[in-house]
Amino acid sequence: MKIQEKITLFFVIIATTGLILVNGAIFYFVSSFTFEDFFKRLEARVNLSAEINVHPDSRSEAYQHVRSRYLEKLDNEQDYVSKMDSGTQNTFKKPLPLPDKFYNEIIGTGKARYNEGNHFYAGSFFKTEQGNYIVIVAAEDPYGFKELEQLKKVLLIVFAISILLTYIAGKIFSYYTIKPVRSIIRSVKKISADNLNSRLTEVKGKDEIAELVLTFNNMLTRLETSFETQNNFVSNASHELRTPLTIITSEAELLLTNGNLSPTNGETVKTILSEAEKLVNILSSLLGMAQSGFNGKKQNWERIRMDELILTVADHVKKIEPKSILDVNFSNLPENESLLYTEGNANLLQLAVSNIILNACKYSNNNPVTISVGSENGRILIVVSDIGIGIPMDEQQHIFEPFFRASNTGDFEGHGIGLPLTLNIIRLHKGSIGIRSEEQVGTEIQIMLPVDSN
Structure with missing residues (x-):
């Protein structure tokens, strides 16, 4: 995942977390306020019901008039008055099948609240000369629940829109944040061994981008x-x-x-x-x-036909090792001759291939060496195989290290430079080398080179 995408994702995660917390807090406080307001309205009705039913006197009718005239009728509003038995402490007939905790709280603290879904209950304890009473008012609040449902929908819509806007803002923010880095990457890609004198455009300021540009320029100076x-x-x-x-x-x-x-x-x-x-x-x-090790553009590169180069190298090896037996196999040549051309330095490629063929002749005591040229997966394939001493399995990973020689090469002259030089040349031509070897059986080395696009 690219840094720009990571910044956008991080931006969205932070914003989403914040929105969830804010929306949750809004819904919590609004619902708490709604319930608190409705319970207070119920408690006001509990007091009026007590004045009317527990303390009957000349003012009862006035309270009843005020309640019916000035207080709205709540949905399914019901009053329940229960007198406690005077002989047994805290004994009374429960007017509603509500939990004992609700009734115990009324007796213990003087008032209590309870709700089941949309059913709300408020109760109070009243002590009079005629006895002790429990007054409960029950009602429903469908409008409050509808308001909360509407609020929930609004919050979800706002949340979705906010996430979308946050994502867009995050993309814009990350784009402009990474823009200087992209500019640096483009500039660095243009720098090669041919133009090491080039430098990145310095950035004003003392932030990390300016420090990165300065570090790159210092590195280019050293290179x-x-x-x-x-x-x-x-x-x-x-x-x-x-x-x-x-x-x-x-x-x-x-x-x-x-x-x-x-x-x-x-x-x-x-x-x-x-x-x-x-x-x-x-x-x-x-x-x-x-x-x-230099850039190829300094080496007089040209278009090279590899089957012709192999023939030239074979003649050169014959002059150096007259006893060598070379079998040049062209049976795998592609029908399209353009697939045999690569771009590079002919002298360097001749040196690289001749090193491999000379090693094959030397370490096989001039047994037959097979050289084949072909095309595979759009690349030129050169295979050199011998019937020689082979390379120990645990030493094959080191054969391209300068001055390394396998443990079974003591009877042969050498300096451990040919293969490292060959690898450098092949890499210079954007190619690769593969090796398969077994002791006392032989070695096969494969060279892959890119086809010239022209």
Whole structure:
């Protein structure tokens, strides 16, 4: 879930919670006020009923006149007067089948209230010279309940409309909140190794967005410095390091051609020459790894047909390893020749594929190596398989780490640089490498490359 959606959801949840609490409080207080008002009206009628029925005198008719003339008649209004027995304490005939708690509260506190749904009851205790009485007035309040039902409907409608408006407000709020972040994302996506000198537009203020922009710009400055340092190394290391190695190699070859060396000294010079040549190879591979880390647009990219490149690489391997046996299989080529083209640097791709084929020849003691080219799921598929020593299962995850060599390669020369360099080159071309291997059975390496969209 995107941050904008999370903010909107969080906004709606907070607003919904607040609306539920507010609407609940409104309904609670309105219903409490409605019930309280109706009970007070009942209690006023209880007092009038007591004046009329418990204290009969000359004023009874006046109270009766006031009640009938000035007080509205409540729905199903009924008066109940019950005299308590004088001989037995708190004994009386219950005028209505109401809970004992209601009657006990009347006797204990002097008054009580009770309701069942829309039926309301108010009662009071009166003590006179003629005896003790309990007066109860019962009535219904349909209008109050209708008002509460109407209020409930209004609150639900207002709640639904408020949630909708809150959602819209949340979307607008989250959109403008995340807008600076989206702008940063768009700007960052445009920055690559070709334009590391670009910077994000600074934001005024001291908020988190301004701090994020400043952090990105500082990071880009560090990356630009790092890439420039690497670029300078690639540009200068070849000349600076190859020159002394060339001199050492030339001098060693000159000593060997003179023929004036003793056998012991001759072997020593041969060792120097061999190690110097190894050092040249290591240097070339290291420079290739550094070079393959750059953006491809600096590498003279072109449209490459991969079956032709495989043939070129096979000829190159034959010259390096004359004893190698290569079986180039083109039986899986797609009918559409455009699916064999990719975009990249031909020299780097030749280096990557030749590293894999040379490894297959070396670690299989020049047993037959099969190379096939095809198309799968809209991508170019190159498969190199051998019948060699294989790679231990627990070491396969490390073979693309620089300078790592499997435990069963002690009898073979190598430096652990070829496969890491190959992986860098394939990644540079937006491809991938897969491997399947079993000890003493062989190894299969699959290279997937994107088809050129042009």
